Amino acid sequence: MSKQSHCDAAARSIQSIQANDALVPLYSPKQVYGIEKAWFDAGNDSYALMQQAAWQIAHWIYRTYSKAGDKLKIGVWVGRGNNGGDGWLVADYLTQLGAQVAVIEVGPEVSTADALLAKQQATATLNNNKQVIEQTFIGHLANQTSFAKVCEQSEYLSADVYVDALFGIGLDRAPQSAYADAIRYINAAKQHNHRLQVVSVDVPSGVVSSTGEVFDEQAVRADITLCLVARKVGLHLKDAMDYTGKLVDLPLIPTVLGKLPQAWLQHHAQPLPARDHNTHKGSFGHVLIAGGNQVDGSQGMGGAAILSASTAFATGVGKLTVACHKAFHGSLIGAVPNAMSLDLHDASSVESLIAQCDTLAIGMGFGRDESSFTLFERYLRTALQQSIPLIIDADGLYHLASLAKQAPEIIDQLIAHAKTHEVWYTPHSGEAGRLLDISADEIEKDRLAAITQLANKYNGSWLLKGAGSLVLHKGEIRVCAAGNAGMATAGMGDVLSGLAAGLLAQSVLPKSSRTLIQAVMIHAMAGDVLERKKGVWALQASDMPPVVGQIMQQLTQAQ
Ligand SMILES: NC(=O)C1=CN([C@@H]2O[C@H](COP(=O)(O)OP(=O)(O)OC[C@H]3O[C@@H](n4cnc5c(N)ncnc54)[C@H](O)[C@@H]3O)[C@@H](O)[C@H]2O)[C@@H](O)CC1
Numbered sequence: 119m120s121k122q123s124h125c126d127a128a129a130r131s132i133q134s135i136q137a138n139d140a141l142v143p144l145y146s147p148k149q150v151y152g153i154e155k156a157w158f159d160a161g162n163d164s165y166a167l168m169q170q171a172a173w174q175i176a177h178w179i180y181r182t183y184s185k186a187g188d189k190l191k192i193g194v195w196v197g198r199g200n201n202g203g204d205g206w207l208v209a210d211y212l213t214q215l216g217a218q219v220a221v222i223e224v225g226p227e228v229s230t231a232d233a234l235l236a237k238q239q240a241t242a243t244l245n246n247n248k249q250v251i252e253q254t255f256i257g258h259l260a261n262q263t264s265f266a267k268v269c270e271q272s273e274y275l276s277a278d279v280y281v282d283a284l285f286g287i288g289l290d291r292a293p294q295s296a297y298a299d300a301i302r303y304i305n306a307a308k309q310h311n312h313r314l315q316v317v318s319v320d321v322p323s324g325v326v327s328s329t330g331e332v333f334d335e336q337a338v339r340a341d342i343t344l345c346l347v348a349r350k351v352g353l354h355l356k357d358a359m360d361y362t363g364k365l366v367d368l369p370l371i372p373t374v375l376g377k378l379p380q381a382w383l384q385h386h387a388q389p390l391p392a393r394d395h396n397t398h399k400g401s402f403g404h405v406l407i408a409g410g411n412q413v414d415g416s417q418g419m420g421g422a423a424i425l426s427a428s429t430a431f432a433t434g435v436g437k438l439t440v441a442c443h444k445a446f447h448g449s450l451i452g453a454v455p456n457a458m459s460l461d462l463h464d465a466s467s468v469e470s471l472i473a474q475c476d477t478l479a480i481g482m483g484f485g486r487d488e489s490s491f492t493l494f495e496r497y498l499r500t501a502l503q504q505s506i507p508l509i510i511d512a513d514g515l516y517h518l519a520s521l522a523k524q525a526p527e528i529i530d531q532l533i534a535h536a537k538t539h540e541v542w543y544t545p546h547s548g549e550a551g552r553l554l555d556i557s558a559d560e561i562e563k564d565r566l567a568a569i570t571q572l573a574n575k576y577n578g579s580w581l582l583k584g585a586g587s588l589v590l591h592k593g594e595i596r597v598c599a600a601g602n603a604g605m606a607t608a609g610m611g612d613v614l615s616g617l618a619a620g621l622l623a624q625s626v627l628p629k630s631s632r633t634l635i636q637a638v639m640i641h642a643m644a645g646d647v648l649e650r651k652k653g654v655w656a657l658q659a660s661d662m663p664p665v666v667g668q669i670m671q672q673l674t675q676a677q
């Protein structure tokens with residue numbers, strides 16, 4: 119895409135966001151620095167922006183937490199960069215609003231011109247009110263005696279609100295010594311004083327705002343994060359979600375418009391159209407599920423194919439065949455009697471059905487041994503020859519990584535196939551790591567970079583499963599805002615691939631509903647319904663198919 123068309127796409131997308139707040143633009147910290155720079159280059163003053171940020175934060179805190187008759191007690195933890203600068207000014211403005219404020223400066227002297235100005239401005243106000251914690255303490259928080267001194271400040275311990283202004287988007291390494299102590303102290307104080315509210319300025323200190331990573335669990339656990347300028351993408355990825363608390367946007371400047379964000383946060387699936395009356399099962403596609411194998415000496419995986427099949431039916435697919443190991447045919451028919459069955463190892467029958475189906479979903483419980491690899495390669499080649507839309511999941515992705523090394527021309531064919539047909543890949547970080555020849559840890563370090571590399575290497579649409587599942591389609595990344603920790607349980611992936619196959623096979627659905635992100639959103643929304651009913655501990659994949667059907671129905675009524 120050219121730079122201009124990127125901007126046009128952004129403007130179009132942003133207009134659609136204004137009409138539908140379900141999509142939130144997410145920016146990398148580098149982009150946010152760029153937005154700020156453009157603002158300053160246009161003649162706007164950086165210190166004025168800091169004052170504007172601090173005033174909005176102070177006003178928000180005062181409006182939210184002050185109670186008539188009680189003096190609001192605030193502890194402001196400031197670091198050395200501009201996030202700390204925000205903190206100093208917040209302390210100043212809250213003092214002027216009538217709060218009782220203590221500031222704890224952590225680490226060495228402030229490092230930016232604006233932060234220094236902010237500190238000077240605030241120190242004057244605070245000293246007049248005798249509210250700065252004494253200088254010997256400031257800057258020496260690692261020192262045990264000083265730390266104990268903080269704990270003795272009973273006024274301070276009983277604060278109503280802590281403002282966390284240690285680090286914002288400039289964090290570039292693990293917090294250590296005084297910073298780590300401060301983070302630990304803030305989190306511990308919250309446990310001792312349940313009334314205490316922790317408000318993080320821009321980013322919970324310790325969270326990497328580009329990736330959502332937290333080093334060694336050293337980050338502030340906020341109740342509220344006040345996001346300045348633009349929403350940082352890392353706040354919705356990985357560990358970050360356990361640290362941000364509720365997010366509140368304070369946009370400050372209008373320059374976000376026109377900039378293409380790094381990703382979009384999506385909360386809901388798209389509405390679905392009602393079905394026409396004059397239809398028959400042939401109108402709603404034929405899915406072939408290839409999986410559910412029994413490999414000698416390994417545990418059977420028939421359940422994977424059964425979960426996929428029952429979920430595909432819950433999406434309304436017209437016909438469905440499961441090619442699974444013969445050992446599971448009886449249980450398949452018991453669980454999903456409307457499915458047809460084939461022997462996964464009867465290659466010629468499976469191949470002739472691949473040629474007839476509308477979507478092949480392959481890999482769930484497929485097995486990883488040599489004979490499974492041979493079958494996978496054969497079925498994949500057939501699907502490519504027959505131009506069949508494809509979903510590759512689980513053991514299929516395992517074999518695909520081997521094929522990328524042993525038969526790279528198949529990857530070239532897949533890349534070409536994806537230019538004209540839907541090809542959807544659904545790895546978790548372990549599978550993604552194999553596909554890129556790096557470790558799962560490296561994938562997790564930067565999930566946005568990983569999904570981009572996967573699409574660059576293999577083409578097609580990608581889901582990278584995990585906390586804040588990512589979906590990449592035609593260069594655009596969506597972050598799934600729905601879903602919950604209870605969904606980290608066996609079989610959830612099989613449910614998702616069945617759901618995706620069911621949508622993809624139904625050519626009667628509008629194109630916008632036959633997308634991987636639509637499947638991911640419906641899956642996550644169904645998980646959330648179940649979590650409300652059963653809680654995170656008892657949530658099971660086998661409960662999902664009927665709830666998927668309910669969500670589909672609600673989406674139809676929402677149209
Ligand atoms: N006028 C402005 O420039 C504005 C700045 N804003 C604030 O400024 C923040 C960004 O400021 P900065 O770029 O100064 O970044 P930070 O304030 O996040 O901190 C960066 C400083 O901390 C150091 N540092 C990073 N990781 C560290 C670690 N683990 N241990 C010790 N030191 C570490 C860096 O070397 C640098 O000196 C935003 O998050 C936002 O809060 C906003 O208020 C908007 C206006």
Ligand SMILES: [K+]
Pocket residue numbers: 201282283284285286318319320321322323
């Ligand atoms: K912060």
